[in-house]
Amino acid sequence: MASVTMTVNGKSVSGNVEGRTLLSDFLRNDLQLTGTHIGCDTSQCGACVVHVDGEAVKSCTMFAVEADGTDVATIEGQANADGSLNVIQQAFQDHHGLQCGFCTPGMVMSAAALLKDNPTPTEGEIREYLEGNICRCTGYHNIVKAIMAASGQDVSAVAAE
Amino acid sequence: MPKDGGIGASTTRREDVRFLTGKGKYTADINAFGQVSAIFVRSTVANGVIKSIDTSAAESMPGVLAVFTGEDFADVGGNPAGWLINSRDGEPMKEPKRPVLAHGKVRHVGDAYAAVIAETEQQARDAAEEIIADIEELPAIVDMAAALAGDSYVHDEIETNQCFDWGWIEDNRAATDEAIKNAPHVTTLELINNRLVPNAMEPRASIGTYDAAGDSYLLQTTSQNPHLTRLLISAFVMGIPENKLTVIAPDVGGGFGSKIYHYGEEALVLAAAKKVGRPVKWVADRSESFLSDAHGRDHVTKIELACEKDGTFIAFRTETLANVGAYLSNFSTATPTFLHGTLMAGNYTVPNVYVNLKAVFTNTAPVDAYRGAGRPEATYSIERVIDMAARELGMDPIEIRRKNFIKPDQFPFASAAGLEYDSGNYDALMDKMEAMVDRKAFEERRKASEAKGMLRGLGINAYVEACGIAPSNLVGVLGSRVGLYDAATVRVNATGNLSVMVGAHSHGQGHETVFPQIVGDMLGIDPASVDIVHGDTSKIPFGMGTYGSRSLAVCGSAVVRATEKIIAKAKKIAAHMLEASADDLDFTDGQFAVKGTDKSVSFGEVALKAYIPHNYPLEDIEPGLEETAFYDPANFTYPSGAYACEVEVDPETGKVTVERFTACDDFGNVMNPMIVSGQVHGGVVQGIGQALLENTTYDENGQLLSASYMDYVMPRADDLPFIAVDHADGTPCTHNPLGAKGCGEGGAIGSPPTVVNAVIDALQSGGKNVTHIDMPLTPARVWAAMNNA
Numbered sequence: 001m002a003s004v005t006m007t008v009n010g011k012s013v014s015g016n017v018e019g020r021t022l023l024s025d026f027l028r029n030d031l032q033l034t035g036t037h038i039g040c041d042t043s044q045c046g047a048c049v050v051h052v053d054g055e056a057v058k059s060c061t062m063f064a065v066e067a068d069g070t071d072v073a074t075i076e077g078q079a080n081a082d083g084s085l086n087v088i089q090q091a092f093q094d095h096h097g098l099q100c101g102f103c104t105p106g107m108v109m110s111a112a113a114l115l116k117d118n119p120t121p122t123e124g125e126i127r128e129y130l131e132g133n134i135c136r137c138t139g140y141h142n143i144v145k146a147i148m149a150a151s152g153q154d155v156s157a158v159a160a161e
Numbered sequence: 162m163p164k165d166g167g168i169g170a171s172t173t174r175r176e177d178v179r180f181l182t183g184k185g186k187y188t189a190d191i192n193a194f195g196q197v198s199a200i201f202v203r204s205t206v207a208n209g210v211i212k213s214i215d216t217s218a219a220e221s222m223p224g225v226l227a228v229f230t231g232e233d234f235a236d237v238g239g240n241p242a243g244w245l246i247n248s249r250d251g252e253p254m255k256e257p258k259r260p261v262l263a264h265g266k267v268r269h270v271g272d273a274y275a276a277v278i279a280e281t282e283q284q285a286r287d288a289a290e291e292i293i294a295d296i297e298e299l300p301a302i303v304d305m306a307a308a309l310a311g312d313s314y315v316h317d318e319i320e321t322n323q324c325f326d327w328g329w330i331e332d333n334r335a336a337t338d339e340a341i342k343n344a345p346h347v348t349t350l351e352l353i354n355n356r357l358v359p360n361a362m363e364p365r366a367s368i369g370t371y372d373a374a375g376d377s378y379l380l381q382t383t384s385q386n387p388h389l390t391r392l393l394i395s396a397f398v399m400g401i402p403e404n405k406l407t408v409i410a411p412d413v414g415g416g417f418g419s420k421i422y423h424y425g426e427e428a429l430v431l432a433a434a435k436k437v438g439r440p441v442k443w444v445a446d447r448s449e450s451f452l453s454d455a456h457g458r459d460h461v462t463k464i465e466l467a468c469e470k471d472g473t474f475i476a477f478r479t480e481t482l483a484n485v486g487a488y489l490s491n492f493s494t495a496t497p498t499f500l501h502g503t504l505m506a507g508n509y510t511v512p513n514v515y516v517n518l519k520a521v522f523t524n525t526a527p528v529d530a531y532r533g534a535g536r537p538e539a540t541y542s543i544e545r546v547i548d549m550a551a552r553e554l555g556m557d558p559i560e561i562r563r564k565n566f567i568k569p570d571q572f573p574f575a576s577a578a579g580l581e582y583d584s585g586n587y588d589a590l591m592d593k594m595e596a597m598v599d600r601k602a603f604e605e606r607r608k609a610s611e612a613k614g615m616l617r618g619l620g621i622n623a624y625v626e627a628c629g630i631a632p633s634n635l636v637g638v639l640g641s642r643v644g645l646y647d648a649a650t651v652r653v654n655a656t657g658n659l660s661v662m663v664g665a666h667s668h669g670q671g672h673e674t675v676f677p678q679i680v681g682d683m684l685g686i687d688p689a690s691v692d693i694v695h696g697d698t699s700k701i702p703f704g705m706g707t708y709g710s711r712s713l714a715v716c717g718s719a720v721v722r723a724t725e726k727i728i729a730k731a732k733k734i735a736a737h738m739l740e741a742s743a744d745d746l747d748f749t750d751g752q753f754a755v756k757g758t759d760k761s762v763s764f765g766e767v768a769l770k771a772y773i774p775h776n777y778p779l780e781d782i783e784p785g786l787e788e789t790a791f792y793d794p795a796n797f798t799y800p801s802g803a804y805a806c807e808v809e810v811d812p813e814t815g816k817v818t819v820e821r822f823t824a825c826d827d828f829g830n831v832m833n834p835m836i837v838s839g840q841v842h843g844g845v846v847q848g849i850g851q852a853l854l855e856n857t858t859y860d861e862n863g864q865l866l867s868a869s870y871m872d873y874v875m876p877r878a879d880d881l882p883f884i885a886v887d888h889a890d891g892t893p894c895t896h897n898p899l900g901a902k903g904c905g906e907g908g909a910i911g912s913p914p915t916v917v918n919a920v921i922d923a924l925q926s927g928g929k930n931v932t933h934i935d936m937p938l939t940p941a942r943v944w945a946a947m948n949n950a
Contacts, residue, residue, distance in 0.1 A: 018283075034190035035183020037414070039362045040447040044870035047362060075183035089181040093173050096839045100669030101180025102362040102414030108181060123883075130878035134870065136362050136415050137669045139846030139908075140878040142839060158883055 004068040008033070009077025017064040023057075024048045026064035027074060035075040035105045039134070046133030049106040049113075050074045056113035058132070075105035078112070088112055088150045095155070097146035099137035106133050111147045120151045166689075167682030168899075171835035174674040175689075176667070185412045188366040188383050193440035196368065197226055199430055200285035201443070202275040202292050203452060204267035207301035207524035207863020208315070211265060211274060211294065218291040219277055224284030226437045228292070229276045229429060231264030238397045240423055240488075244495035245640040246325045246520070254325035254520070257316035259488035261398065261425040261432075267296060268315055268487035269524050270865055271452025273425060278433045278441055301863030305461060305482040305521040315487055315522040324485055324494070324520035329502035330579055337515035340476040344467030348550035353935045354538045356459035356484065356857035357850075358873060359531045361668075363414020364445040365454065369430030371438070377405040378431050384410040385420045385666050386706020387698050389643070393423040393491070399431065406431075410696040413668035417847070418530040419454045420668070421708045422491040451868040456857055457531020459484035460497065464542045466550050467513075472561040476513035477505055479542060483520045483528075490529035494520065499639050500535030500627070500709075506576040507543040508587045508625045508801060509565040514577040524863045530708065532847055533909040536626040544622045544914035548921065549932055558918070559595065562623050563588060573895070580627055582799045584892040585827060587623055593887055594621070594803035594825040603807065606820075607926065616810040617820070618923025621803070622915040628903035629714030629798035629894075646793035647716035648702035651680065651723040653731075653786035655772035657765035658690040661723075664704010665716035666696050670905065671836045672712060676720050678832060679899070683724045684764055685751030702789055710903025713832060714798045714894065721898045722790035730786060731767045737778050738762050738770060798894045798902035802826040804845075804911040806919040812927055815944030817853055817920055822884045826907050827891040830900035834888070837904045841886045844908020850876040851909075852916035856937050874937075 005014040008031060015030045027033045027050070036059055039047035048059045051073040078086050085093060088111050098104040107130070114121060114129045121129065126144050135143060149155045166172050179185050216228040239258035246254045263274040275292050279285035302308045302315055308322040315322055328334060341347055363383060370379040378401055384390045387408040395403040413420060426443055433441040445453070461482045467475040483497035502516040551561040566587040567574045574582045603619050610617035630636070633644035650662040661680060665672055673693045681688030694700050704716060728748060735753035736743040739760050746753050754761035770777065771786040807821040824841050831837050854874040858866040867873040893900030913936060920938050924931040924947060931946045 020283075028190075032192075033183065034187075035185070037187070037363070038189070038444075038446075039364070039414075040870050042447065042869045042871050045362065045447075075181075079182050085178065085181060092181055093177040096174065096835050098177055098180055099671070099839060099843065100362065100415040101176070101185050101412065102187065104180050105183055124879075127879040127881070134362065134875050134877060136360055136417065136847070136875070137843045138839060139842035139844075139876075139884060140881055141842040141846075141884050144878060144883070 002065050004064050006067050006069060007071045009074060019063065019065060021064045022060050023062040023064050023067045024059035027059060033074050033076050037102055037105060039102065044134065046106040046110060047103050049109040049133065051109060051113060056110055075108060078108060088115070091146040091150035095142050095146040095149055097138065097142045103133060103135045107135065107143055111150065114147070115151055120153060123148065167678055168832055170678060170833065172674055172678055172833055174671050176671070176673045187363055187412045187414055188368060188381055189444045191368060191381055191411065193368055193370055193442065196440040196442045197278055197280055197437060198282040198285045199433060199441050199443040200277050200282065200289045201273040201426065202289050204263065204270055204272040204274060204296065206267065206296060206298045207270050208299040209267050209296040210299065211263065211267060211296055213295045214275060215293040216275065218293065219288040222284065222288035222291055224280035225277060225288045226280065227278040227433060229262060229433065231260055231262040231274055234261040235264055237261065237399055240393065240425065241397045242489040242494050243491045243642050245642060246327055246494045246498050248326045249328040249331055254494060255319040255321065256489060257319055261428045269526050270863055271526060272487065273453070276429050278437055301524045301861065303523055303525065303859050303861060303863050305484055305523060308521050308523050309519065315524055322522045324489070324522060327498050327518045329498065329516045333513060334515045337476050337478050337513040340513045341465055341467045341478055344475050345470050346468050346554065348466045348546055348553055349463065350546045350549055350933060351463045352542065352545060352933065354458045354460040354462065354541055355851060355936045356528070357457045357531055357855050358451055358857055359417040359419035359454060359457055360875060361415030361417055361419055364447055364450045365420065365424065365426070366444040367427045367430045368440055368442045369434035370440040371434040380406065380408045380427055380431055382408065382410060382427050383413050383420050384408065385413070385416040385668060385708055387666065387696055388664065388703050389706055390423050390427065391698050394428060398428050407699045410666055413666065416668045417532045418457065418534060418708060421706070422455055422529060447870065448868055451873065452865060453526060455490045455527050455529035456486065457528065458538060459528050460538050462542050464546045466546045468550060470554065472554055472556050472564050474509055474511040474565045477511060477543065479505055479516045481518045483518055484523055484525065485520045486523060486525045486527035488527050490527040493527060493529040495641065496530045496535045501539050503578050503580050504536050504539035504627060505543065506578040508567060508623045510567055511565065512577055525859055532844060533906045534709065536906065536910045537913060540624045540910050541914045545917060548918045552932070558621055559591060563591060581796060582625065583796055583895040585625065585799060585801045586892050587801055590801060590803035590825045590827055591623065594805050594823055597823045597825065597885055597887065598805045606807065610809050616812055616923040616927040618808050618810065618919040618921065618926060620806045620915045620917065620919025620922055622911055622918060623803050624907065624911040625799055625801040626907060626910050627797035627799055628710035628906060629794060630709035630711050631797055632795060633793050643705065644793065645705055646791050647704040647711065647719050648789065648791045649716060649719040649723045650702050650787065650789040651727050653727060653768045655769055657768045660692050660694055661720060662694045662701040663716050663720065664701055664706065665712040666707045668707070670707065670712055671833065675713070675833050675836060676717065679717060679720055680724050683721070683728065685749060686764060710905035713899065713901050714897055714903050715792060715794055717899055717901060718794065718897045719790045719792035722792050723788045726788035726790060727786060730782065730788065731764060733782050734767050734770055735762050738767065795896040798829065798897070800826060800828050800902040800904065800907050802907050802911045804915040806915040808916065808919040808923055810920060810923040810943060812947065815940040815947060817938055817943060819849055819882055819916065821882060824884060824886045824908060824911065826888045828888050828904040829891045829894040829902035831888055831891065832901065837888055838886050840904045841888065841908045842884050844906060845884050845912045846876050846881060847909045848912025849881065849916055852913045852936050853938050854880065
């Protein structure tokens with residue numbers, strides 16, 4: 001067992017983990033931050049995306065010990081200080097960018113990372129960036145639309161509803 | 162115009178807030194006090210005799226509390242098929258037992274034959290590695306035709322691999338044969354409806370808890386229908402009295418059919434919880450999902466369309482082999498029969514239809530209903546062969562369909578495949594689709610594609626499906642062993658807010674938002690004051706859950722009926738309060754008013770009176786304000802659509818790109834257009850996935866080659882365009898109180914043939930003599946078809 005200490009959503013946390021413990025398991029099991037989801041076992045689905053030192057990371061591809069000393073952000077820390085939805089979250093609700101909600105935390109975290117680097121991405125850039133996040137419910141239509149809206153673009157011309 | 166937040170409004174979803182902030186509570190997120198972990202040991206061979214299983218080393222591993230094998234469940238029941246199909250000769254189908262854990266034989270890769278319970282998941286995993294099973298591998302039975310011809314069996318005791326040989330409608334067979342024999346033109350198409358894995362993003366998971374004090378059990382599980390799961394476990398598998406078993410399906414991360422069924426893992430965690438005296442939790446990893454979730458589709462079909470030289474349809478005749486896998490999953494016998502054969506007349510007045518379907522056992526995972534369930538298979542066969550016939554006859558693909566459409570004034574229409582379609586307007590859908598596509602503009606787009614060396618094709622399609630399952634009396638006659646009503650309890654609390662307990666289960670459909678829109682609209686109150694309770698058998702009335710696009714048409718109708726009872730009772734109370742006759746009261750905008758006066762009481766005042774019944778006519782009216790309704794529909798609902806897809810095909814590589822997709826649907830009256838559009842987007846993309854990307858591949862040894870997201874190609878954001886949808890001005894369903902038709906599956910039903918028709922059109926436009934390619938239309942397949950043609 002190894003001791004790890006990191007900042008998660010602005011709070012310092014520590015724990016004892018096995019060498020094989022994944023960051024995703026540490027977040028879910030040790031910290032009870034179950035908003036980070038596990039949808040596959042091959043690092044394909046993206047339901048577990050978090051930010052580590054500001055970069056989007058699939059938390060199932062990283063050992064907890066590798067995150068020692070880092071600054072981690074998860075879906076639980078994304079809302080505004082007053083508890084209201086942030087711009088991206090609000091856009092997902094406004095544009096029906098989620099159905100079952102399982103891929104949603106990873107989608108929101110990926111979208112946030114995209115918009116940090118590219119504040120007004122094109123439809124094509126969004127679709128390419130989301131290649132590592134799988135959604136089975138929405139057909140991605142309203143996810144792409146929500147991210148465009150969150151970046152301040154006019155989505156009224158996007159087909160239907 | 163819809164009332165603010167009422168029926169017809171695109172109200173945003175209240176459930177989104179918890180999902181967007183990481184506060185959703187899926188089964189894997191639940192940790193019961195003192196819980197331990199279960200890990201399953203699964204067969205690595207497709208077919209084998211279990212000679213022995215040595216669990217001694219595993220039992221002595223650190224943290225191990227118990228090890229189970231099939232022997233431990235030899236005396237309990239099997240997981241049954243929910244639908245009895247009789248063969249053409251009247252013989253009932255073959256129903257081999259499906260045990261909790263494999264016993265005697267393993268029958269597919271992934272078939273669980275042991276389970277380890279340990280303090281931690283890692284300890285259980287480590288111990289599972291120490292189980293030594295001596296399994297004598299037998300040749301795998303994978304190909305359906307070979308399975309029927311061979312003399313070795315998936316289930317030795319039934320001495321055949323044929324589950325049933327079904328004819329629909331058998332009395333129509335001779336006339337259909339005769340019509341085809343004498344027809345001026347017959348188009349024949351042999352096709353494969355590719356096997357798919359539903360792939361809800363949340364893997365299955367279950368937690369079993371046993372309470373010795375009450376000798377009672379709790380199962381928290383990823384289910385689309387907790388009451389059906391309880392019924393199956395209680396009445397068939399384990400014999401736990403229903404009133405000693407609570408099943409809770411909390412937030413569920415998608416289903417698409419795969420979570421309708423009861424699976425052995427659910428029984429195992431309950432049995433294990435009793436044995437070790439601790440809650441037992443199991444969470445599948447994705448590999449297990451691929452190996453053990455019920456798969457979908459997997460038909461091999463020959464379809465013939467007989468028609469006049471002018472394109473008038475005379476007959477459809479179909480022969481299909483349908484794979485049911487190694488065991489009968491709960492709905493697996495209904496899916497290829499009554500959800501498929503009954504739709505084989507499509508949107509058309511064709512007078513003769515006959516379907517012969519043989520269901521075949523193989524050494525593969527069970528196959529059952531996946532989004533659309535039988536109707537995508539029917540639509541694909543019909544709409545592909547129609548396109549091929551149009552090409553052979555030199556007719557326009559839209560013209561040939563319009564020529565044979567059932568016309569608006571012909572409804573209700575008794576189809577040649579045995580259903581009575583209640584309403585529809587297929588020409589209007591086609592008009593709308595043609596306007597959205599603009600075929601003149603398409604010709605310009607085609608030229609532009611050709612200018613850059615690409616081929617462009619336009620594929621179109623019409624569909625009708627039967628959903629909102631279903632009338633219990635009808636399905637009972639057809640072999641169903643369950644009823645298919647649904648139920649709702651509307652509880653008005655003393656302070657005027659409402660709890661509505663529903664039998665439908667929401668795993669993405671938005672029930673928590675839409676059902677309050679309906680109740681709020683009917684009562685003239687703010688929908689925000691109505692909360693939906695679902696998924697917990699200890700709280701909700703006995704409903705049949707969510708699948709077959711039934712939540713709104715069936716459970717929504719139960720909500721309406723229960724709310725009507727509330728209004729009727731509240732009116733009596735109001736009449737007493739107003740010292741008037743109930744007949745003299747109007748109820749509008751939440752106020753009971755005496756006609757022609759200014760005397761009124763609000764719904765909230767009536768609710769309070771019901772719970773504080775002072776000065777109350779107790780001799781005539783019970784206190785309280787709570788009503789339950791069970792709703793059993795009179796018919797299926799029949800949504801329909803006209804779809805168009807435009808593709809570009811790269812003639813150098815065979816790569817297909819979907820450039821545009823248009824979906825015009827008739828879902829009857831729409832409660833929340835935003836949510837309905839979302840259902841169409843998702844369904845269409847699953848259909849595009851089937852047409853271009855997804856395939857479940859077993860090799861000749863029964864090894865699943867596509868058992869991860871590295872190998873099974875899920876549609877991703879960059880595979881797709883935006884989808885243009887329109888579902889305004891539908892023809893209302895004539896038999897349910899909402900006028901609503903199911904909207905959950907149309908997208909997945911209508912889209913696969915649309916995409917394939919588009920690719921064939923593109924290839925033909927480039928002078929390639931290609932008339933059919935089996936799905937998925939991968940670059941390799943398209944390239945091979947182009948270059949061998």
